[in-house]
Amino acid sequence: MRQLLIYKASRNNYGTRKIKVKLKERDIIASRRRIGRIMKQEGLVSNYTTAQFRPHKDTCNESNIENIVNRNFNQQPFRNVVVSDLTYVRVGMSWNYICVLIDLFNR
Template sequence: MTEQGLVDAYTVSQFKPSKSACNESKVRNTLKRQFDQNQELKVIVSDLTYVRVNQKLHYICLLIDFI
């Protein structure tokens, strides 16, 4: 390749650090950890995760109503 004047033109991907820190959401925190509410279904918290059972992934969604 060098005799022919050819140059390889590939790039190696590099680590690009994120500008936001871990566990910081871009969604506004309007609740401000005040979970004691006086009205049903005013504040609902959810979490979605998965677990492996018998070599298959099963999704679990948890909903909690704080009153």
């Protein structure tokens, strides 16, 4: 349980890598997997752990939608058909979403 003492002494900042280095300085051999497993069992997470984006599979694009344009893009009046795309980018430490709207009249 020395891993827990090192973790608490770091004010909850150290992760498995730094804890392993500190244990090695004290001549204690432990794998990062073991340290990570103990941290997980105790519910310990480093303050510097960043959230990872996980895309979620969604079936909303799988629905049957009537094709009213029929690939006839050049003869559409102004703002008759607008298409969009949604994507995400990471800015700093957070994810931001961008939605682009394109009018098929003049793109």
